Amino acid sequence: MGSLMWLFQFLLYVSQYQLAFSSSSPSSFSSSTHSLYRHGQTICNARSLEILDLSHNNLSGAVPQCLGNFSSTLSVLNLRSNRFTGTLPLAFAKPNKLRSLDLSGNQFEGQLPRSLVDCTSLEVLNVGNNKINDTFPYWLETLPQLQVLVIRSNRFHGPINTSSKSSFTKLRIVDLSHNEFSGPLPMKYFEHFQAMKNKTMPDKKYMSDENSYYHDSVVVTLKGIEIEMQRIFTIFTTIDFSSNNFIGEIPNVIGKLNSLIVLNFSHNSLKGHIPESLGNLTSLESLDISSNKLTGRIPSQLVSLTFLEVLNLSWNRLHGPIPQGLQFNTFQNGSYAGNLGLCGLPLSKECEDSQTKVHPPVLPKEEDDHNFDGLFWKIVAIGYGCGMTLGLFLGSLMFLIGRPKLFVRLAEREMPKKVIRLRRTLTDTVGRRKYSKHQSYFQ
Numbered sequence: 001m002g003s004l005m006w007l008f009q010f011l012l013y014v015s016q017y018q019l020a021f022s023s024s025s026p027s028s029f030s031s032s033t034h035s036l037y038r039h040g041q042t043i044c045n046a047r048s049l050e051i052l053d054l055s056h057n058n059l060s061g062a063v064p065q066c067l068g069n070f071s072s073t074l075s076v077l078n079l080r081s082n083r084f085t086g087t088l089p090l091a092f093a094k095p096n097k098l099r100s101l102d103l104s105g106n107q108f109e110g111q112l113p114r115s116l117v118d119c120t121s122l123e124v125l126n127v128g129n130n131k132i133n134d135t136f137p138y139w140l141e142t143l144p145q146l147q148v149l150v151i152r153s154n155r156f157h158g159p160i161n162t163s164s165k166s167s168f169t170k171l172r173i174v175d176l177s178h179n180e181f182s183g184p185l186p187m188k189y190f191e192h193f194q195a196m197k198n199k200t201m202p203d204k205k206y207m208s209d210e211n212s213y214y215h216d217s218v219v220v221t222l223k224g225i226e227i228e229m230q231r232i233f234t235i236f237t238t239i240d241f242s243s244n245n246f247i248g249e250i251p252n253v254i255g256k257l258n259s260l261i262v263l264n265f266s267h268n269s270l271k272g273h274i275p276e277s278l279g280n281l282t283s284l285e286s287l288d289i290s291s292n293k294l295t296g297r298i299p300s301q302l303v304s305l306t307f308l309e310v311l312n313l314s315w316n317r318l319h320g321p322i323p324q325g326l327q328f329n330t331f332q333n334g335s336y337a338g339n340l341g342l343c344g345l346p347l348s349k350e351c352e353d354s355q356t357k358v359h360p361p362v363l364p365k366e367e368d369d370h371n372f373d374g375l376f377w378k379i380v381a382i383g384y385g386c387g388m389t390l391g392l393f394l395g396s397l398m399f400l401i402g403r404p405k406l407f408v409r410l411a412e413r414e415m416p417k418k419v420i421r422l423r424r425t426l427t428d429t430v431g432r433r434k435y436s437k438h439q440s441y442f443q
């Protein structure tokens, strides 16, 4: 306990100088159970605190009710990955400057506090991996700056109530996965996700606090792997509605989100055809609509998704020939498993004569390598070949979080899927460049 006392005294001390305190090194005080509550009064007196980052510690117990009172000056509150319990107390001061609120990876229960609507500066809201039992927080749509909404792995339930008002226009990362949402997909929201239709280069490279070292981070599922993005790139966009009970069809309007990079609707009960408009999602690198009840053919328009690196259509009721050419030559049969009616490569089941010659393979043209409309590439600065972006992006993330071994494994696993010509280019040039670029962009 002595060390925790020391922590709060330190907090008080630093807050007077408007500094931030980071506890990213758990070893400093995680040897036993600690309670923030016991020291609530102390911590609540730290009136001018701007950044409170207690993430990745072993803190437990309830959070002091006064925490919301910080927020007249507080811009970042990060309690991620502790063992906090109880309901979310936060009755937020009004007005407040809270920009980033990360309560993920605890055992909070009850509802989301409605007073979050007073946090009009909020850009990042992450309450993922808790036990929150609530309906969809449609009322957050009034937050004008909200860009990241992560409520994955909780007990959110019921249909998503959409309003016709212009809402969530700045959202770029929305993760509702692993909850119990039901009813149709929220078509109206897809219409309003303006930030996912915007290919304009944002001013900032990644989300961070003005004038400070603090960078927002978030855990997302990419290519089937949960990883922590140590930086949230302002051009990264994802919609993850997987593992819920959504029903109905995939709305056509999804095709308008042309800067979307990751789309995951898997493990729901979606019906109907795969909309042809998905072929308009030209930034898409990962598409997972597996384990649904989708019927019909795979639209040949999907062949135009030249950045697509991960495709999973398995465990649906699709039939007919698999489109051929471009990225489709790189997907293996696992992408189509469990659809008894599909035929053609890479499946061993051949199509009827009339079907086989419908889509002759199209080889990529030389200029494709240099001509990408690569918003994403410019930032990450590794613009090299069709569909490799995500792999490299992952690699870069791994590099950032300091796990070069995992990076190497990922890279190796992805390379063999690629067209050989691209692979050559990559192994020759990217390996070295990537690292030097990182140093200049991210260090």
Ligand SMILES: *[C@@H]1O[C@H](CO)[C@@H](O)[C@H](O)[C@H]1NC(C)=O
Binding pocket: 030, 031, 032, 033, 058
């Ligand atoms: C966290 O606290 C629990 C309960 O006191 C303890 O069993 C565990 O070892 C602690 N974890 C770490 C990493 O210190």
Ligand SMILES: *[C@@H]1O[C@H](CO)[C@@H](O)[C@H](O)[C@H]1NC(C)=O
Binding pocket: 065, 066, 067, 069, 091
């Ligand atoms: C917040 O601060 C005000 C005045 O500073 C005080 O009256 C109020 O009780 C505090 N609220 C909480 C929840 O601590």
Ligand SMILES: *[C@@H]1O[C@H](CO)[C@@H](O)[C@H](O)[C@H]1NC(C)=O
Binding pocket: 133, 134, 155
């Ligand atoms: C969620 O809360 C409702 C009451 O508000 C309760 O009936 C239901 O059992 C709770 N669900 C879970 C999974 O805890």
Ligand SMILES: *[C@@H]1O[C@H](CO)[C@@H](O)[C@H](O)[C@H]1NC(C)=O
Binding pocket: 135, 138, 161, 162, 163
């Ligand atoms: C649905 O949203 C409207 C406003 O957008 C609200 O008035 C209504 O109470 C909400 N209904 C439910 C069931 O949450």
Ligand SMILES: *[C@@H]1O[C@H](CO)[C@@H](O)[C@H](O)[C@H]1NC(C)=O
Binding pocket: 194, 195, 198, 199, 200, 201, 202, 203
């Ligand atoms: C697109 O993004 C740019 C830069 O972030 C911004 O200035 C512009 O207003 C955005 N446009 C729309 C329609 O959201």
Ligand SMILES: *[C@@H]1O[C@H](CO)[C@@H](O)[C@H](O)[C@H]1NC(C)=O
Binding pocket: 177, 178, 221, 222, 223, 224, 225, 242, 243, 264, 266, 267, 286, 287, 288, 310, 312
């Ligand atoms: C999509 O979501 C499911 C369940 O949340 C996850 O298992 C899968 O790995 C995700 N797909 C991709 C391509 O990330």
Ligand SMILES: *[C@@H]1O[C@H](CO)[C@@H](O)[C@H](O)[C@H]1NC(C)=O
Binding pocket: 255, 276, 277, 278, 280
């Ligand atoms: C795809 O985009 C083009 C050009 O913006 C548009 O004409 C077409 O209707 C869209 N296709 C679908 C299926 O939405």
Ligand SMILES: *[C@@H]1O[C@H](CO)[C@@H](O)[C@H](O)[C@H]1NC(C)=O
Binding pocket: 224, 266, 267, 290, 291, 311, 312, 313, 314, 315, 334, 335
């Ligand atoms: C596709 O998704 C299914 C579950 O929906 C999963 O079992 C399978 O491993 C995935 N396949 C690929 C190639 O990602």
Ligand SMILES: *[C@@H]1O[C@H](CO)[C@@H](O)[C@H](O)[C@H]1NC(C)=O
Binding pocket: 333, 334, 346, 347, 348, 349
């Ligand atoms: C998928 O490919 C593997 C080997 O690559 C093969 O053993 C298996 O039979 C194939 N499955 C189908 C359905 O074609």
